[in-house]
Amino acid sequence: MNTQVLLARRPAGEPQPDDFHIVRTPVPEPGEGQLLLRTRFLSLDPYMRGRMSPSKSYAAPMAIGDVMVGGTVSEVVASRHPGFAAGETVLAYAGWQSYALSNGAGLRNIDPAGFPITYALGVLGMPGQTAYCALLDIGKPKAGETVVVSAASGAVGSVAGQIAKIAGCRVVGIAGTNEKCAYVTETLGFDACINRRTADLDTALLQACPDGIDVYYDNTAGKILDAVLRHIVAGARIPLVGLIEHYNATQAPAGPFLGPLLVNRAKIEGFLVSDHEAHAAAFLREVTSWLREGRIRYREDIVDGLENAPRALIGLLRGENFGKLSVRCA
Amino acid sequence: MNTQVLLARRPAGEPQPDDFHIVRTPVPEPGEGQLLLRTRFLSLDPYMRGRMSPSKSYAAPMAIGDVMVGGTVSEVVASRHPGFAAGETVLAYAGWQSYALSNGAGLRNIDPAGFPITYALGVLGMPGQTAYCALLDIGKPKAGETVVVSAASGAVGSVAGQIAKIAGCRVVGIAGTNEKCAYVTETLGFDACINRRTADLDTALLQACPDGIDVYYDNTAGKILDAVLRHIVAGARIPLVGLIEHYNATQAPAGPFLGPLLVNRAKIEGFLVSDHEAHAAAFLREVTSWLREGRIRYREDIVDGLENAPRALIGLLRGENFGKLSVRCA
Secondary structure, eight states, X not given: OEEEEEEOSOXXXXXXXXXXXXXXXXXXXOOTTOEEEEEEEEEOOTHHHHHTSSSOOSSOOOOTTOBOOOOEEEEEEEEOSTTOOTTOEEEEOOOXXXXXXEOSTTOEEOOOTTSOGGGGGTTTSHHHHHHHHIIIIIIOOOTTOEEEEESTTSTTHHHHHHHHHHTTOEEXXXXXXXXXXXXXXXXXXXXXXXXXXXXXXXXXXXXXXXTOEEEEEBSSOHHHHXXXXXXXXXXXXXXXXXXXXXXXXXXXXXXXXXXXXXXXXXXXXXXXXGGGGGGXXXXXXXXXXXXXXTSSOOOEEEEEOGGGHHHHHHHHHXXXXXXXXXXXXX | OEEEEEEOSOOSSSOOGGGEEEEEEOOOOOOTTOEEEEEEEEEOOTHHHHHTSSSOOSSOOOOTTOBOOOOEEEEEEEEOSTTOOTTOEEEEOOOSBSEEEEOSTTOEEOOOTTSOGGGGGTTTSHHHHHHHHIIIIIIOOOTTOXXXXXXXXXXXXXXXXXXXXXXXXXXXXXXXXXXXXXXXXXXXXOSEEEETTTSXXXXXXXXXXXXXXXXXXXXSOXXXXXXXXXTXXXXXXXXXXXXXXXXXXXXXXXXXXXHHHHHTTOEEEEOOGGGGGGGHHHHHHHHHHHHHTTSSOOOEEEXXXXXXXXXXXXXXXXXXXXXXXXXXXX
């Protein structure tokens, strides 16, 4: 029989056992061009919580009654597909069930390369690739910089932090127990690790990152991100990879919710004009000609007398001016 | 006499007239290598509120008793400096006073090019350059995209939005009165403008941006940013240029405060591994060899039996697993 775990109900907050429903159904027969997979290992990953929710994210939500989705290491037990033979082990996306049919799309043969085959679900699979690409493509760590990693003992954070060490960085982890912190520093070789449940984050970050934070590899968002932002240095990069602190939330968080940045692979970047002097000449040339051509209109709001400058600034901060505010002096 | 406006007291929240102190002092005499400037126009800009606060930002705070800082259009009334002659008009940073001494550093002769000289404090000065560089260097608008601009009738926003129109974008402004909104659409040529005080932002953004938001030129942060984030599309870019909604705040905002991103010209960027397939081969090659060399350690947390997958996922979201979580199936 095929054991299947279905989504029975959408969780309100933290998932409950009753949100899942386990059924036993006949093992299906592969048709022409199909193969039958038996699940050997199922990966569990935080993103699954998002798929249980009704809102659309980068992937569509599951429907009630669907087999829970998930990556698997599966064995081909019968094949009517030319590309795969019985007995082969493949990386699949067969979900929470012991057997699944496949048409071969998205399957990949696993070369264990001397490692446990479960590594294909982790360090050599999607979580490892997430660690590698987000750190190097967005974080761009340079030797000597300080990199902070949240969920540091997890599948993604543990790999991201070690790659940052290989890149020559000072690496500080954040994890949820003293045991995990000890593992992060002693086994993984991070320079320090902060217990997010017991430490005062600001104090601990100041101590662990005396030169400030250049890269924050963010698996959590929430209060950890809030605190890290208070300690970043000029030109810091923050790959936003996970939102673990928000996954079980039942209401919108206060303040800006950065989840859409992740879902949309979007960015917010701080700007100071003094960094862009290289474009000052182009600015002056182009805007001058756009003004001449009437393609840019410009309104001024001019106040008379230095004595009136305080009132005018107070009004500016209230939005009372209309156009560029300046003071005509005597 | 020289009229000077001094910082008398650090504001608590919105600045009050008593936070400023006006004094009259003798006009100073230029020494060798110095020149005497008379202020013709003083620019008032939102950043000044930050300098009145005690906390260090990208620039040091003013001290109590300092002349308020600010950009000026000034006339050289006496010069003992070889580079400038009496009667010339210069762009200076002489602050809130009618006369100032200068050693010439940072002064620039103004070529009015047929425009009012006050333009050097606005559309052809720092605010205009801020509009141009932040929009083009960070926002990177492409023809056909939707660009939203807050503080849209202001010195920066009005120029940023018009440049986005020149770039071929649909441009939606956000401003604080109906009169400003009418100016933004009728005179500046934006496609739409939302009154932030009277509109429901989510409803108005949905209506004005039916294809979502590609670029948000953010002059305000606060509730406008919160709402815009709910309507961005894949690959959106948000130059964070101003924090007007926070300048008068007396306590830290709830949720992540993005001010440090601006001050540090830092970025947060959302990441999805599926966008980075180009680096998949490099990832697998490098991480495999780091594992072989023992430079990456990896820990697994394997649970037995599909029936236990729900409990295991619940635990994962609580941080109860230790290492990469997967389920061994029968």
